[in-house]
Amino acid sequence: MSPDSTEDTPRGAVPLLELLDVGFAVAGKPILEGIRLTVAAGEMHALLGRNGAGKSTLAELIMGCAGHALTAGAIRFAGEPVETLPLHERARRGIALAWQEPARFEGLTVGDYLRLGAAEADPAACLRQVGLEPEDYLSRQLDRTLSGGERKRIELAGVLALRPRLAILDEPTSGIDFLSQEEIAGVVRALRRQGAVLLITHQESLAADADRASQLCGGRIVCQGTPAAVIAHYKTRNCPRCDGERCHA
Amino acid sequence: MPDFAPLYDAFRQFGGNPDPLLAPDAAHLIAYGHQLVSRQTAPGVSIDAEAGERGVRARVTVEAGRIVPQPVHLCFGLFEPFGIQDIALEMVMGEGSEATFWSHCLFTLPEKARHTMDARIELKPGARLTQNEVHYHGPSGGIVVVPKARVRVGEGARYRADFSLVQGRVGMLAIDYGIEVAARGTAELTSKVFGHRTDDIAIVERISLDGPEARGLIKTRVAVEDDAQARIVGATYGNAAGARGHVDCLEIVRGRAVASAVPEVKVSHPEAKVTHEAAIGSVDQRQLEALMARGLSPEEAVDRIILGMLQ
Numbered sequence: 001m002s003p004d005s006t007e008d009t010p011r012g013a014v015p016l017l018e019l020l021d022v023g024f025a026v027a028g029k030p031i032l033e034g035i036r037l038t039v040a041a042g043e044m045h046a047l048l049g050r051n052g053a054g055k056s057t058l059a060e061l062i063m064g065c066a067g068h069a070l071t072a073g074a075i076r077f078a079g080e081p082v083e084t085l086p087l088h089e090r091a092r093r094g095i096a097l098a099w100q101e102p103a104r105f106e107g108l109t110v111g112d113y114l115r116l117g118a119a120e121a122d123p124a125a126c127l128r129q130v131g132l133e134p135e136d137y138l139s140r141q142l143d144r145t146l147s148g149g150e151r152k153r154i155e156l157a158g159v160l161a162l163r164p165r166l167a168i169l170d171e172p173t174s175g176i177d178f179l180s181q182e183e184i185a186g187v188v189r190a191l192r193r194q195g196a197v198l199l200i201t202h203q204e205s206l207a208a209d210a211d212r213a214s215q216l217c218g219g220r221i222v223c224q225g226t227p228a229a230v231i232a233h234y235k236t237r238n239c240p241r242c243d244g245e246r247c248h249a
Numbered sequence: 250m251p252d253f254a255p256l257y258d259a260f261r262q263f264g265g266n267p268d269p270l271l272a273p274d275a276a277h278l279i280a281y282g283h284q285l286v287s288r289q290t291a292p293g294v295s296i297d298a299e300a301g302e303r304g305v306r307a308r309v310t311v312e313a314g315r316i317v318p319q320p321v322h323l324c325f326g327l328f329e330p331f332g333i334q335d336i337a338l339e340m341v342m343g344e345g346s347e348a349t350f351w352s353h354c355l356f357t358l359p360e361k362a363r364h365t366m367d368a369r370i371e372l373k374p375g376a377r378l379t380q381n382e383v384h385y386h387g388p389s390g391g392i393v394v395v396p397k398a399r400v401r402v403g404e405g406a407r408y409r410a411d412f413s414l415v416q417g418r419v420g421m422l423a424i425d426y427g428i429e430v431a432a433r434g435t436a437e438l439t440s441k442v443f444g445h446r447t448d449d450i451a452i453v454e455r456i457s458l459d460g461p462e463a464r465g466l467i468k469t470r471v472a473v474e475d476d477a478q479a480r481i482v483g484a485t486y487g488n489a490a491g492a493r494g495h496v497d498c499l500e501i502v503r504g505r506a507v508a509s510a511v512p513e514v515k516v517s518h519p520e521a522k523v524t525h526e527a528a529i530g531s532v533d534q535r536q537l538e539a540l541m542a543r544g545l546s547p548e549e550a551v552d553r554i555i556l557g558m559l560q
Contacts (some may be wrong), residue, residue, distance in 0.1 A: 012301060063538075063542060065538050066534055066538065086541070086544075086547075086549075087538060087541040087542060088374045088541040088544055088546055088547070091541065091542050091543060091544045092544045096542060096543075097542050099535075099539070102539065103533070103535040103536045103538075104559050105536060105539075105554070105557050106470070106499075106535075106557050106560075107556065107557030107558055107559070107560035108553070114546075116540065116553075117543030117544035117545065118542040118543070120270065130306040156542070160542075162543065
């Protein structure tokens with residue numbers, strides 16, 4: 001692992017999420033191998049890598065989505081193993097995932113969706129935080145009538161409503177207009193203040209805001225350290241795993 | 250004085266209140282079995298009805314140009330353990346008229362019963378009719394429901410019909426709707442049904458887009474569980490220039506239930522276009538996971554998805 005760090009937990013930080021040599025394979029073909037990564041409480045960890053590097057797969061593995069059982073290693077959350085727990089049990093322990101392409105529903109309003117699993121939440125306040133006017137959205141259906149960007153913002157509002165201990169955000173700014181990027185960055189920071197964030201992003205400025213970062217290539221972490229160091233490494237096109245052919249092609 | 254006690258009892262069973270349909274400014278027709286209980290007209294809405302051994306015959310007319318502010322209520326039901334209710338309904342919406350009809354079909358009590366509806370509906374040019382038919386059934390599963398309608402949608406008219414049977418056991422349901430749409434007319438049919446145990450559901454809906462720029466949408470949402478069966482036919486025919494139609498069928502299957510969908514699209518004019526989409530299977534995995542990620546158990550998530558689809 002290069003260039004500047006083999007240390008995956010900042011000194012003194014309490015690990016909230018621990019991925020211990022995590023491996024995942026489909027039909028014997030390794031998708032993720034030897035993933036060691038921690039996220040401490042109050043920390044934001046950025047995950048970088050080219051499309052297909054395994055970032056979203058890792059997010060779904062941590063969340064416990066169907067067909068994403070570990071083939072090696074362990075996942076600990078707040079010190080307890082969670083890799084055998086079903087998705088909803090992980091959610092109840094405080095892990096939340098904002099999908100890259102969130103689901104749409106018939107017969108479910110935005111307001112109802114935001115209240116699911118978050119009875120104490122203030123849906124209007126959560127919508128305002130992501131730049132949506134509550135009166136325009138609370139009664140709207142969470143269906144195909146929403147644009148991709150609107151649905152994405154609502155997904156972030158949904159995660160805010162849950163007040164998770166760990167928010168996994170899969171490309172939170174994709175589909176969001178250029179002028180609103182800073183607004184979404186503010187939401188990511190708010191989630192970090194609430195708990196911790198594992199952030200998958202292709203946006204340099206957002207990754208730079210993290211406390212630490214990891215670069216994935218071909219299902220392995222090839223670089224881990226400060227965001228500046230990992231971003232710089234990513235830009236050198238000098239991947240120790242593929243010589244830049246796979247992760248920078 | 251009509252006896253509305255069975256009506257109140259039935260509405261109470263599903264948390265409803267019949268007061269709006271008995272309001273003095275709302276037209277209504279109420280029949281228990283083959284007994285005519287109450288008939289009330291409103292300005293611009295005439296209701297003629299007669300009842301006999303062979304059933305209830307009714308003719309409802311909304312006068313031309315009349316916009317009816319209050320919904321018109323048709324309330325049918327059976328309040329005995331066994332019974333038959335056959336209804337022949339003729340409805341005419343005058344040119345440029347607008348109205349919303351609610352059909353409340355109450356079959357919460359019978360163990361074995363048959364309810365048939367044979368409707369002839371005509372929308373004159375520019376008329377607008379919204380027809381909501383909601384069935385409330387009990388747990389018996391012994392109800393046979395046969396709604397049949399032939400609808401003519403005139404030039405520039407708009408017809409929208411929503412059928413819902415999601416409370417209680419369906420029993421046997423055989424919907425048969427046929428609609429002809431003239432130039433620039435629109436027809437939208439939505440059916441939502443939830444079948445349990447041995448319920449048997451058959452839905453046949455056909456829209457014929459006969460006039461230029463006619464529009465048609467058939468939307469079917471069916472969930473079946475246990476040993477229930479559902480067969481859905483949604484057919485749209487594009488027969489004129491600029492006609493546009495779409496058939497959208499979604500069925501969720503649980504347990505040993507079986508569902509089939511036959512979208513039939515036919516175009517006989519080169520400038521017409523008809524599309525269809527159908528999905529049958531278990532609940533969408535991404536939807537399921539999205540709800541579980543909010544802490545819902547798999548069972549709670551599936552129930553929420555089905556409830557939403559049928560809402």
